[in-house]
Amino acid sequence: GENVEQHPSTLSVQEGDSAVIKCTYSDSASNYFPWYKQELGKRPQLIIDIRSNVGEKKDQRIAVTLNKTAKHFSLHITETQPEDSAVYFCAARVFSGGYNKLIFGAGTRLAVHP
Amino acid sequence: DTAVSQTPKYLVTQMGNDKSIKCEQNLGHDTMYWYKQDSKKFLKIMFSYNNKELIINETVPNRFSPKSPDKAHLNLHINSLELGDSAVYFCASSQEWWGPGANVLTFGAGSRLTVL
Numbered sequence: 001g002e003n004v005e006q007h008p009s010t011l012s013v014q015e016g017d018s019a020v021i022k023c024t025y026s027d028s029a030s031n032y033f034p035w036y037k038q039e040l041g042k043r044p045q046l047i048i049d050i051r052s053n054v055g056e057k058k059d060q061r062i063a064v065t066l067n068k069t070a071k072h073f074s075l076h077i078t079e080t081q082p083e084d085s086a087v088y089f090c091a092a093r094v095f096s097g098g099y100n101k102l103i104f105g106a107g108t109r110l111a112v113h114p
Numbered sequence: 115d116t117a118v119s120q121t122p123k124y125l126v127t128q129m130g131n132d133k134s135i136k137c138e139q140n141l142g143h144d145t146m147y148w149y150k151q152d153s154k155k156f157l158k159i160m161f162s163y164n165n166k167e168l169i170i171n172e173t174v175p176n177r178f179s180p181k182s183p184d185k186a187h188l189n190l191h192i193n194s195l196e197l198g199d200s201a202v203y204f205c206a207s208s209q210e211w212w213g214p215g216a217n218v219l220t221f222g223a224g225s226r227l228t229v230l
Contacts, residue, residue, distance in 0.1 A: 099162075102159070
């Protein structure tokens with residue numbers, strides 16, 4: 001299957017709190033899971049990614065965890081700041097018909113309130 | 115120096131018209147894509163080209179015809195525009211279409227198409 005589900009669709013937090021966004025995927029052959037951030041009116045940009053041979057990856061205030069058995073992965077943002085407000089997309093690389101492509105989740109709109 | 119540039123940024127047109135969106139990348143990448151982002155923010159792949167050759171064609175109406183004159187350019191022509199075609203169309207590129215080089219997408223700024 002080619003399905004990536006993302007929750008929640010909207011998330012509102014106070015500045016300084018943590019935010020967690022979760023995704024599940026259906027293709028057990030998926031081996032690459034990036035997260036993109038899209039600020040209002042701007043292009044999606046890669047912020048962090050994880051490969052299937054790793055369980056966790058951190059980059060300053062953001063981290064991604066992967067549970068291959070359960071086929072889910074999560075984005076964690078700590079000490080949130082107003083500039084973290086954006087739409088976040090998870091994605092999974094799926095293999096279909098001899099080709100591979102990135103399938104995106106539906107996005108999570110994160111609002112960080114000062 | 116913009117890596118992936120697309121024009122126009124905004125396009126407003128009447129139903130039934132034909133329009134084109136152009137995309138160029140100066141990253142030396144082999145693979146280019148068109149994604150459609152609708153009003154609910156879903157990002158869906160439409161087409162993928164590798165070195166001018168079509169490799170992915172999702173179930174997109176044949177009113178949409180991509181053209182890649184060389185590996186640095188991927189244009190999208192849309193015939194007989196319908197209301198449901200209103201969306202933001204993003205061009206993107208990656209180093210290659212398979213392997214680690216396929217993983218990182220660089221997106222253009224998007225072209226907002228409004229069909230009246």
